[in-house]
């Protein structure tokens with residue numbers, strides 16, 4: 001993998017992208033995670049779409065995607081949950097980052113309506129396969145681990 005930044009911390013590449021239908025949930029929650037995750041149709045559908053991503057890479061400030069490019073260092077959510085160092089393309093061509101499922105589960109109240117609408121429009125199963133439970137729990141993140 002190539003690396004875009006030579007930084008050890010995430011601060012340089014945390015990013016908010018608004019008004020771009022190519023990307024979903026490029027947000028930065030400011031408040032701590034809810035005590036319990038909200039696991040509903042939207043959270044599970046996002047997971048089912050995410051697990052079938054077709055490629056990883058890096059999304060630039062304007063939402064353009066560069067395949068096979070990652071950032072050195074990790075991105076952390078405000079709650080302490082760790083992201084991966086790259087972004088992902090879904091089957092439908094839209095880009096997400098590792099925290100997309102986490103944001104829906106733990107930071108729903110801070111997600112703009114525009115972004116929720118994009119998730120509603122995704123095509124995907126709203127049922128969590130038993131065989132996916134382990135993967136789902138990893139992707140969901142664990143805010144309490146920061147303590």
Ligand SMILES: [Zn+2]
Pocket residue numbers: 029033077078079080081102106107143
């Ligand atoms: Zn979080």
